[in-house]
Amino acid sequence: MLCPDIRALRYDLDAAERLAEAEGLALAIGVVIGHSAILPVRKMQPNTLFGSGQVQNIAVWCEQYEAELVIVDGALTPIQQRNLEDKLKRKVIDRTGLILEIFGERAATAEGRLQVELAHLDYQQSRLVRSWTHLERQRGGFGFLGGPGETQIEADRRMIRQRMSRLRRELDQVRKTRTLHRERRGRAPWPVIALVGYTNAGKSTLFNRLTGSEVMAEDLLFATLDPTMRAISLPGVEKAILSDTVGFISDLPTQLVAAFRATLEEVTGADVICHVRDMANPSHAAQKKQVIDILGDLGVVDAKTGTSAIPILEIWNKCDLLSPEDLEELREAAAGQGAVILSAVTGEGVSALEDQLTKLLTGGAREVSLLVPVRDGRRMAWLHAHGEVLAVDDGGEGEDGPMRRVTVRLNAKELGQYSSLVN
Numbered sequence: 001m002l003c004p005d006i007r008a009l010r011y012d013l014d015a016a017e018r019l020a021e022a023e024g025l026a027l028a029i030g031v032v033i034g035h036s037a038i039l040p041v042r043k044m045q046p047n048t049l050f051g052s053g054q055v056q057n058i059a060v061w062c063e064q065y066e067a068e069l070v071i072v073d074g075a076l077t078p079i080q081q082r083n084l085e086d087k088l089k090r091k092v093i094d095r096t097g098l099i100l101e102i103f104g105e106r107a108a109t110a111e112g113r114l115q116v117e118l119a120h121l122d123y124q125q126s127r128l129v130r131s132w133t134h135l136e137r138q139r140g141g142f143g144f145l146g147g148p149g150e151t152q153i154e155a156d157r158r159m160i161r162q163r164m165s166r167l168r169r170e171l172d173q174v175r176k177t178r179t180l181h182r183e184r185r186g187r188a189p190w191p192v193i194a195l196v197g198y199t200n201a202g203k204s205t206l207f208n209r210l211t212g213s214e215v216m217a218e219d220l221l222f223a224t225l226d227p228t229m230r231a232i233s234l235p236g237v238e239k240a241i242l243s244d245t246v247g248f249i250s251d252l253p254t255q256l257v258a259a260f261r262a263t264l265e266e267v268t269g270a271d272v273i274c275h276v277r278d279m280a281n282p283s284h285a286a287q288k289k290q291v292i293d294i295l296g297d298l299g300v301v302d303a304k305t306g307t308s309a310i311p312i313l314e315i316w317n318k319c320d321l322l323s324p325e326d327l328e329e330l331r332e333a334a335a336g337q338g339a340v341i342l343s344a345v346t347g348e349g350v351s352a353l354e355d356q357l358t359k360l361l362t363g364g365a366r367e368v369s370l371l372v373p374v375r376d377g378r379r380m381a382w383l384h385a386h387g388e389v390l391a392v393d394d395g396g397e398g399e400d401g402p403m404r405r406v407t408v409r410l411n412a413k414e415l416g417q418y419s420s421l422v423n
Contacts, residue, residue, distance in 0.1 A: 004038075004039050004040075004041045004049065004050070004072065004073070004074045015038045016038065017282070017283045017286075018073060018250075019036060019038055019073065021073075021249075021250070022036075022071065022073035022095070022098075023036055024200070025095075025098050025099065025102060026071055026098065028102050029098075029101055029102050029105055031069065031071070034061075034065030034066070034067050035061050035064075035065045035067070037061070039054050041054075046077075046079070046080075047079065047080065047083050048080055048083050048084055048087070049072070049074070049076060049080045049084070050084075055084070055087055055088070058070065058088060059087065059088050062088055062089075062090055067090060068090060068091065069090060069091050069092075069093070070084070070088055070090050070091070070092045070093075071092075071093055071094075071095075071098055072084075072092065072093070072094045072095070073094075073095050074094060074095055075094055075095065075096060075251075076092070076094040078126055078127040081093075081094065081127065095251060096123055097123070099249070099252070100116070100119060100120050100123060103115075103116045103119070104116050104120060111171075111174050114167055114170055114171055114174070115171065117163075117167060118164060118167040118168065118171065121160050121163060121164050121167070122164065124160070125157055125160045125161070125164075128153050128156050128157060128160075175265070178265065178266065190231070190239045190240055190241050191237070191240045191241070191271040191272070191361050192240070192241045192243060192269060192270045192271050192272075193232075193240055193241065193242050193243065193270060193271065193272045193273075193274060193357060194243045194245060194266060194267045194270035194272070194273050194274065195207060195242065195243065195244050195245060195274050195276055196245055196248070196267055196273055196274070196275055196276070196291060196295070197247060197248065197275055197276035197277060197278075197291060197315075198247060198248055198249065198277070198278065198287035198288075198290060198291055199247030199248065199249050200247065200278065201247065201276045201277055201278040201287070201317060202276055202278060202317040202318060202344045202345075203244055203245070203247065203276045204244055205344040205345060206276060206315070206317065206342075206344035206350075207228070207230070207242060207244040208344075209344050209347060209350055210232050210242055210350070210354075211230040211231075211232050211242055213228070213230050228243070228244045229241055229242065229243045229244075230242055234354050234357055234358045234361070235354060235355060235358050236358045236362060236388070237357075237358055237361055237362065238385050238386065240357075240361065243266055243267075243270065245264065245266060245267060246264070248290055248291050248294050249290065250286070250287075250290045252294070264294075264298055265298065267295070267298060267300060268298055268299065268300055268310075270310055271310070271311075271361060272310065272311050272312075272313060272357060272360050272361060273295075273300070273308070273310050273311070273312045273313070274312075274313050274315050274353075274357075275288075275291060275312055275313070275314050275315065276315045276317050276344075277314060277315065277316055277317060278317055278318050279316045279317065279318055279319065279322065279330060279341075280318040280321035280322055281318075292306070295308070295312075311360050313338075313339075313340065313356060313357070313360060314337065314338070314339040314340070315339070315340050315342060315353060316330060316334060316339050316340065316341045316342070317342060317343065317344055318343060318344075318345075319341050319342060319343045319348065319349065320343035320345060320346050320348065327341075340352055340353045340356050361411075362388075362409075362411060363411075365387075365388070365409045365410055365411040365414075366409065366410070366411075367390065367407060367408070367409050368407075368408060368409075368410060368415065369405060369406070369407050370383070370405070370406045370407075370408060370418075371395045371398060371403045371404070371405055371406075372395070372403065372404045372405075372406050373398065373400040373401055373402070373403055373404075374401065374402040374403065374404055375400070375401060375402075376400070378421075379418075379421065379422070380404070380406070382418065382421060383406055383408050383410075383418070386410070386414050386417070386418075387408040387409055387410040387414055387418075388408065388409040389406060389407070389408045390407045390408060390409060391406070391407040392404055392405070392406050392407075393405045393407075
């Protein structure tokens with residue numbers, strides 16, 4: 001496991017933190033780490049990324065620890081990857097390749113597998129040259145026919161492009177279906193709450209705590225890939241939909257951002273976004289920036305002002321792992337920022353989160369007076385289920401017979417849904 005400390009670039013995480021994160025990624029797919037190191041790279045070498053002396057050291061480590069795989073926590077060009085494999089006589093993958101391996105192993109739904117395959121093909125098409133270096137690369141014949149190696153590469157690239165076109169069409173259909181589902185949920189009376197956050201922040205554990213589900217929740221990076229939705233009840237809110245989403249990570253490969261956009265767009269249709277943060281992680285501030293940047297890419301957060309049209313509630317998780325002194329400091333900071341401190345594992349603070357979600361979902365409510373036919377029990381039941389009925393009085397006679405005057409507290413969305421119910 002190698003983490004290049006590239007002086008020419010700036011990262012939100014320092015080299016040691018990036019190395020620890022890379023080790024977590026490797027462990028997530030069962031890689032046994034024999035050795036890991038931070039290698040200073042003052043000038044990137046176009047052929048191998050590392051200097052010749054560093055490559056020799058890596059070769060020695062490979063022999064010493066009997067390594068079969070070398071992981072570079074950074075981006076390698078196809079040429080750099082091929083040359084390192086030639087010199088080290090081992091398989092070499094970079095950060096993008098590692099994350100793609102994790103996603104390929106974890107994707108459980110048909111949609112998830114489509115997204116991962118598209119990302120993998122997009123990544124692989126530029127690296128086909130590595131598979132055909134043993135074949136002739138000279139152009140032959142009359143100058144318009146390539147050698148066998150070039151012919152095979154072009155054939156493979158054409159097959160990849162065709163397959164990627166089919167995958168994009170299928171994912172476009174998935175996106176249309178998701179849009180229809182969001183529109184249908186928008187017409188339904190239930191608000192949607194989306195959990196977002198850095199990978200391994202505890203989103204799935206909190207999801208299970210709130211819903212009583214058994215979604216995979218382990219101390220692993222990217223334990224959750226496929227979005228899951230469940231109904232929950234909150235104080236004063238009969239029903240809400242809670243959505244668990246894929247975790248974010250620094251330097252998420254562009255191929256994955258594009259492929260998983262249909263899934264990530266679920267966040268844009270939420271009524272409230274819960275940003276779950278691992279406050280026991282020393283890099284939690286840098287992780288927050290990564291999450292906000294991705295929400296900005298999705299159009300949820302304005303890149304210039306940092307504001308969001310959708311309310312974002314910060315959830316400061318894993319308080320059970322903090323010392324009493326650190327926890328006290330965190331409580332003071334949370335009071336000023338409107339954050340909720342909790343432990344998804346122990347359940348401490350979850351009731352405060354539920355109360356805060358209720359306030360956010362009902363905060364825009366106002367009193368309205370509605371005339372409802374006495375014989376229309378459906379409307380009355382809907383008002384009792386989705387609003388706070390304050391008074392029911394005689395409404396006299398109307399076109400539909402005897403009427404009730406109902407004073408109820410509804411927010412703008414609920415009022416619109418009631419209007420659709422009436423019409």
